[in-house]
Amino acid sequence: METYTLIVLTLAATIRVATPLLLAALAGMFSERSGVVDLGLEGKMLGAAFASAAVSAVTGSAWAGLGAGVAAAVVLALLIAFATITHRGDQVVAAVAINIMVAGLGPTLALAWFNIGGQTPQLDLPGQRFLALVWPWEHVAREHPFPGLLYAELLSGHNLVVYFAAALVPFSAWVLYRTRFGLRLRAVGENPLAVDTAGISVAGLRYQAVVISGMLCGVAGTYLSTAASAGFTRDMTAGKGYLALAALIFGKWKPYPTLGACLLFAFTDALAVRLQGTPLPIVGVIPVQFILALPYVLTVLLLAGFVGKAVAPAAIGVPYSKEK
């Protein structure tokens, strides 16, 4: 029964870790499916994490924080869009510039506004954070660990953003494959010239896609600072944006496989945390640094070995112009 509890708890942790990854990866999916490389996931998330924590700290409302986070990420997304869609700048350079800018700007503004070492104040008042929602009869369920614990830990006990992210997967798949917008989005990432000759604005579609990406990054960033933790700290995204991008590629730019990739990455992360200090048979205690590196090592291996056949949207990374 001990092992069972351990497994359930690890899976519950997996869900929590996967949430921001999934939100960012789906954000990237919309952007990249339209043909815009989304290396800016990291910066947009970090910017949103800061904005939401700051606003939540000042107003005392997590929802106001969410609004600010989404707005901040959308503004950053629009900056990249203006540089790369309107002025046909290089998508990678523009996004990396934003990432670097945000990494410095967040702590700087935090220092200027709150004066506590580049962080935002701790969010410890009720209403400042998105807290876990407890489902009905959770306590009853816990009394019968099997299958009650599954209900209590995996279904119940998460905050609103987690459920939102979960619902977003089928919704994204529906949008992408079953709607007019999705058809056009996929088309513009494959052959923008065909979209243009069909009488649809390429720039308009790409702006829409980039704004959607910004909004979802906003939610992801908000989750990091106001749900998963209680405030903004320097570099708190810690490469999750890039990891999300890796999951997106591993998931071949498709919603459900991307969900799978996010869960896999998150699971290794959750497992790494569990394994810290736990002696394993034969190898004994694994140094903590190695365990923490596990998700990233796995990423490299997966991307190198298994996604050789992943076909990116054909027009990705190429600014559109009518003249070839």
Added chain:
Amino acid sequence: MCPPATDSTVTGGTAPALELRGIDKRFGTVHANRGISLSVARGSVHGLIGENGAGKSTLMNIVYGFHQPDVGEILVGGRRVHIAAPHDAIAAGIGMVHQHFMLVENFTVLENVVLGVEQGAVLARSLAHARGELEKLARDYGLDVPLDTVVSELPVGVQQRVEILKALYRRAEILILDEPTAVLTPQEADALFKMLGRLRAEGKAVILVTHKLREIMAVTDRVTVMRQGAVVGEVATRDTSPRELAEKMVGRAVLLRVEKAPAKPGEPLLAVRDLEVRDRLGVARVKGVSFDLRAGEIVGVAGVSGNGQSELLEALAGIRAPARGAITLGGHDLVAQNFGPRERRRLGLAHVPEDRLRMGVVTKFSAEDNAILGYQDRADYQRGPLLNRASIRADCEKKMTAHDVRPALPLLRISAFSGGNQQKLVLAREIDCDPQVLLIGQPTRGVDIGAIEFIHKKLVALRDAGKALLIVSVELEEILGLADRILVMNNGEIVGELARADANEEKIGLMMAGVKEAHA
């Protein structure tokens, strides 16, 4: 957002379907269209002919809303229209089939047709509606297309039908086809022309943009000739001849047939024995081919595109390793000795590849850099460890003058040259080292009439100088015009060999379809 327009036609009266008045367009210093007026009647096929760079495509792109004219107006069915974007052109009932298809490769036919004219935010209804409509269109016009197949799995001829269906689904009354036969086999082209006839009978106006005289003569009612951005003539097709049109296009008299003396074949220079070439999947594409290539003769390889000619050419050039067989040149077995393109070049074998833009040139390089590709190690191009720029430039200028490459600007990017001028430069590069054997794939693909004449004359001159030439071409006319001996390939085999004197289109056509010589 925009369901297919229903009121796009203005019926009644005798107003032309499309009328252009005084269209003028400049790109920087290039005056692409000079005061062009053009009128296309309903129920007619109107040819627009001119050499590459004559301004045909610019004009059609203006009609389709890709470019804005500086001056001039467009009338559809007698009414002035403002076409600011393709969207407006579609709404005005104008459809365009581009030379490079505007299809999303990984979409199904149905999805491609619906894209841009969906009805409502959810797809299912649009797709169902389009399916019904398309099945009806397919019946009416004989445009059979598998609706649920992914476009990239369809042959180009079928992809073109998808483009036409797209236009018809958008209720196009005016259909513009830009160089539609460039990617088609002769049979596919004939099917297309038959279809255009049906569209004409339905009262549509069809504009056929091409530089092939044969097509103009075969299907059009009227023809407009463009040269250097201006209209230089408009006539009823039955009142003109290919010769007259060619002269108008080029601005001088041109020879449509190559004039040459009988060949005087000498020693075999290249011997191919039992050559087999497989593709990446291990499928044999060339199956036990043997032939000799003699000094002073041109051997033409005819065949429907995709019957092993490309693989044969690549194996001979050293780009593709054969599975078995021998290629003998100058006393060496190129296969056994594993000679690559560089060694073969040293032995006097030059190669003008079929796909110029992919294998013949680096499109982003200047003309002078392209003019030394593959020969960049030559001593006179070197200065110590560096390239001798002065010598390379002088050399390129020399080649440009000798081969009439225009403009003669060595520093201009190769992609800024017309297809004909690119090809002349590639040919100049390949024959500069005086090769004994010359392999030429599609000598005049994407090349305008003036340049075709030049290239054909040059090839005959090389033959007369005692070189051995192997020409692979899908243009039967070209093979018949140039070759002294014709090999016909079908399904990877040489199904027949004909001396030029014994060859005619019918015989070769039968062999191309796989009928062996004995039965022909």
